[in-house]
Amino acid sequence: xxxxxxxxxxxxDAKPYMQHFELEESCIRPGMMLLDALLLLKAQDESxxxxxxxxxxxxxxxxxxxxxxxxxxCITQLTSLKKPIEIRPLPGMPVIRDLxxxxxxxxxxxxxxxxxxxxxxxxxxxxxxxxxxxxxQLDGLYECILCACCSTACPSFWWNPDKFLGPAALLQSWxxxxxxxxxxxxxxxxxxxxxxxxxxxxxxxNCVEVCPKGLNPTRxxxxxxxxxxxxxx
Amino acid sequence: MEKRSFxxxxxxxxxxxxxxxxxxxxxxxxxxxxxxxFPTRSHTVxxxxxxxxxxxxxxxxxxxxxxxxxxxGSDYLGDQDAIEYMCRAAPRAVYELEHFGVPFSRLETGKxxxxxxxxQSRDFGGEQAVRTCAAADRTGHAILHSLYQQNIxxxxxxxxxxxxxxLVQNQDGYFLGAVAMNIADGxxxxxxxxxxILATGGVGQLFRTNTNALVNTGDGMAMALRAGIPLQDxxxxxxxxxxxxxxxxxxxxxxxxxxxxLLNGDGERFMERYAPNAKDLASRDVVxxxxxxxxxxxxxxxxxxxxxxxxxDHLGADIVKKRLPGIRDMVMTFLHTDPxxxxxxxxxxxxxxxxxxxxxxxxxxxxxxxxxAEEPVPGLYAVGECACVxxxxxxxxxxxxxxxxxxxxxxxxxHVIEQLKEQRYHQPIPGDAADVALERLARWNRQxxxxxIAALRAQLTKAMEDHCGVFRNEDVLQEGQQAVLxxxxxxxxxxxxxxxxxxxxxxxxxxxxxNLVDTALATVSSALARRESRGAHSRIDYPERDDQQWLxxxxxxxxxxxxxxxPVRMKPLTVDSFPPKKRTY
Numbered sequence: 001x002x003x004x005x006x007x008x009x010x011x012x013d014a015k016p017y018m019q020h021f022e023l024e025e026s027c028i029r030p031g032m033m034l035l036d037a038l039l040l041l042k043a044q045d046e047s048x049x050x051x052x053x054x055x056x057x058x059x060x061x062x063x064x065x066x067x068x069x070x071x072x073x074c075i076t077q078l079t080s081l082k083k084p085i086e087i088r089p090l091p092g093m094p095v096i097r098d099l100x101x102x103x104x105x106x107x108x109x110x111x112x113x114x115x116x117x118x119x120x121x122x123x124x125x126x127x128x129x130x131x132x133x134x135x136x137q138l139d140g141l142y143e144c145i146l147c148a149c150c151s152t153a154c155p156s157f158w159w160n161p162d163k164f165l166g167p168a169a170l171l172q173s174w175x176x177x178x179x180x181x182x183x184x185x186x187x188x189x190x191x192x193x194x195x196x197x198x199x200x201x202x203x204x205x206n207c208v209e210v211c212p213k214g215l216n217p218t219r220x221x222x223x224x225x226x227x228x229x230x231x232x233x
Numbered sequence: 234m235e236k237r238s239f240x241x242x243x244x245x246x247x248x249x250x251x252x253x254x255x256x257x258x259x260x261x262x263x264x265x266x267x268x269x270x271f272p273t274r275s276h277t278v279x280x281x282x283x284x285x286x287x288x289x290x291x292x293x294x295x296x297x298x299x300x301x302x303x304x305x306g307s308d309y310l311g312d313q314d315a316i317e318y319m320c321r322a323a324p325r326a327v328y329e330l331e332h333f334g335v336p337f338s339r340l341e342t343g344k345x346x347x348x349x350x351x352x353q354s355r356d357f358g359g360e361q362a363v364r365t366c367a368a369a370d371r372t373g374h375a376i377l378h379s380l381y382q383q384n385i386x387x388x389x390x391x392x393x394x395x396x397x398x399x400l401v402q403n404q405d406g407y408f409l410g411a412v413a414m415n416i417a418d419g420x421x422x423x424x425x426x427x428x429x430i431l432a433t434g435g436v437g438q439l440f441r442t443n444t445n446a447l448v449n450t451g452d453g454m455a456m457a458l459r460a461g462i463p464l465q466d467x468x469x470x471x472x473x474x475x476x477x478x479x480x481x482x483x484x485x486x487x488x489x490x491x492x493x494x495l496l497n498g499d500g501e502r503f504m505e506r507y508a509p510n511a512k513d514l515a516s517r518d519v520v521x522x523x524x525x526x527x528x529x530x531x532x533x534x535x536x537x538x539x540x541x542x543x544x545x546d547h548l549g550a551d552i553v554k555k556r557l558p559g560i561r562d563m564v565m566t567f568l569h570t571d572p573x574x575x576x577x578x579x580x581x582x583x584x585x586x587x588x589x590x591x592x593x594x595x596x597x598x599x600x601x602x603x604x605x606a607e608e609p610v611p612g613l614y615a616v617g618e619c620a621c622v623x624x625x626x627x628x629x630x631x632x633x634x635x636x637x638x639x640x641x642x643x644x645x646x647x648h649v650i651e652q653l654k655e656q657r658y659h660q661p662i663p664g665d666a667a668d669v670a671l672e673r674l675a676r677w678n679r680q681x682x683x684x685x686i687a688a689l690r691a692q693l694t695k696a697m698e699d700h701c702g703v704f705r706n707e708d709v710l711q712e713g714q715q716a717v718l719x720x721x722x723x724x725x726x727x728x729x730x731x732x733x734x735x736x737x738x739x740x741x742x743x744x745x746x747x748n749l750v751d752t753a754l755a756t757v758s759s760a761l762a763r764r765e766s767r768g769a770h771s772r773i774d775y776p777e778r779d780d781q782q783w784l785x786x787x788x789x790x791x792x793x794x795x796x797x798x799x800p801v802r803m804k805p806l807t808v809d810s811f812p813p814k815k816r817t818y
């Protein structure tokens with residue numbers, strides 16, 4: 001099986017290049033994931049660098065661009081991919097080395113979204129109550145694993161990664177706006193005003209297309225915009 | 234070399250590290266958290282089923298019943314003072330999480346959803362309890378993200394993607410911080426601290442098939458060993474009954490808590506024979522042994538009769554989708570079947586390190602000094618899976634690991650806050666403090682040809698799986714110990730070709746293998762020494778529990794591979810002791 005993988009080590013390479021790799025067909029087992037193949041390739045060439053940890057799609061470490069589409073290597077079936085498999089780092093982010101990108105900008109936007117419950121009332125001695133229906137509002141939002149597949153597939157984020165929050169951070173904005181326990185609706189919406197932070201989203205929907213957890217940031221952004229409009233009236 | 238100073242250094246950013254960090258940041262201590270992965274990538278994220286607390290939201294419950302179940306589950310090796318402390322603190326720990334924003338599933342009453350889990354009873358061994366608080370089957374994810382978010386709010390200082398190499402101590406044995414390496418540029422950094430908390434998690438990567446993340450390489454345990462601290466009860470390694478057969482991904486015990494059950498090759502619900510009352514919700518060690526026994530005796534499923542089935546289809550698609558959405562996704566991804574229609578092939582899979590760095594219930598690391606079995610080591614704490622408090626003893630109950638990290642993360646931080654009031658200044662760092670760490674780095678910069686790291690790691694995990702699995706005996710363990718010692722020798726001759734300073738994962742993996750080899754040696758040596766069967770440690774040659782000889786904790790030291798022992802703390806804080814009894818479910 002043939003692979004073409006983006007390589008760049010600033011310690012020794014003047015510029016990036018694509019390296020050809022090959023995996024013996026005898027190494028390929030049914031149901032094998034791309035990460036399994038990358039680990040075997042790394043055993044051939046230990047200098048090949050990428051992040052990985054849980055191997056089951058919950059830690060969000062191994063986001064990469066696979067045949068032109070962002071995804072998690074650990075839950076991408078080898079058989080589903082056109083050969084040779086072309087692997088590049090997540091687009092639009094500074095490359096640290098090979099498939100490892102610098103996600104600081106992505107994390108900064110996540111922090112900007114104030115991803116925590118804001119509630120000034122004193123905490124009760126027990127849990128705050130939330131009906132199953134209220135809790136259901138958080139489904140499809142809290143499951144985000146911060147893999148950055150969505151934001152780095154978004155042209156609006158590529159152009160303005162410092163000003164536009166991007167789909168992942170905005171999904172979190174809505175996750176807390178939608179939480180019956182959160183009281184900071186006004187503050188959160190004010191934070192999102194202006195032409196960039198929220199409104200740079202042009203519903204291109206690449207984020208929905210690539211999300212490995214099947215989440216829908218575009219819908220969340222739409223809900224925030226609705227709330228903005230209601231508030232303006 | 235760069236040097237930074239903090240009040241407290243926390244190594245590891247899973248639930249234990251983040252819970253401690255939050256407590257300290259909120260108390261306005263200067264905290265640094267060092268983690269080799271971005272915090273939300275830590276393995277707490279993979280915990281599924283939930284966290285135990287006697288909230289009594291579904292059925293009557295109280296902490297004392299929870300305590301009894303935990304003591305019995307530990308096969309009486311757990312320290313009863315620490316267990317009482319944990320079970321009493323559990324409701325508050327869970328309510329705090331709710332206040333932090335954790336999206337727990339909810340009951341119709343609006344209270345936190347609780348489900349049945351293994352080894353849990355009402356009224357000291359009576360009917361099944363409903364005690365495990367859950368956010369669907371993504372409880373660890375929900376908790377880890379909320380704790381990280383709270384730490385953002387509290388402005389905790391993070392060193393993301395820094396690999397801790399060695400602890401720093403002075404001649405009096407006082408711990409003063411650690412030397413870490415910035416993975417992005419390979420630069421070492423000395424982080425000086427008045428107190429250091431190890432929260433580096435377990436060492437599931439010892440075994441070839443495991444439920445653990447690749448990062449679970451026992452870094453903190455190995456650093457402690459090399460700093461002269463013994464590891465406690467390392468022979469007790471939990472095999473989770475339901476890893477996906479041959480692959481290892483975890484299927485939560487919550488699947489059985491929701492009503493799923495196991496079937497052998499004859500279509501028999503075999504747990505009824507092994508645990509007539511609790512059946513599929515017996516303790517994990519009991520269920521894992523039952524599955525392994527069914528397969529050994531030829532009643533497995535599949536062409537090789539090498540696994541059993543976990544049946545969920547009778548629950549109905551609604552329950553599976555609503556209560557177990559994460560495992561449904563996972564099974565559909567990895568097996569291309571829907572557990573709402575098709576049973577899941579499962580087999581016991583290496584899951585959790587009951588042993589670890591010995592601590593008291595304040596998280597202080599304790600070692601034997603002269604006549605005292607448990608003297609605090611100044612400046613050093615450990616919490617979570619890397620620690621051994623010991624609340625899990627010989628076998629951990631499902632739902633008690635998330636509880637452990639919350640309760641003892643918080644307790645350790647509170648103890649540290651008191652210590653910091655007494656200790657206003659940093660102690661001087663010895664001039665040679667960083668030498669050991671720098672030598673270790675330099676060692677992997679050597680040029681040459683030799684053994685490959687990937688091959689040695691594969692041989693180590695195979696050796697551990699073959700020699701230190703669910704069932705053990707003297708000869709096999711002897712061979713296992715020799716195999717690990719031989720691999721440890723061969724690691725001296727290993728080289729890496731990648732000498733780049735930039736995000737050098739080959740070098741990280743080499744140092745992780747050093748950590749794995751030392752913890753493997755602790756595990757297999759402790760297992761060889763303990764000639765009885767207790768909890769997760771099953772000796773075919775010594776099939777009975779032997780309280781006369783072995784109701785005691787093991788302590789393994791790296792120096793001369795020495796085994797030492799200390800008594801179990803049988804006396805709880807306020808209630809009567811639970812004396813050892815025959816353990817049936």
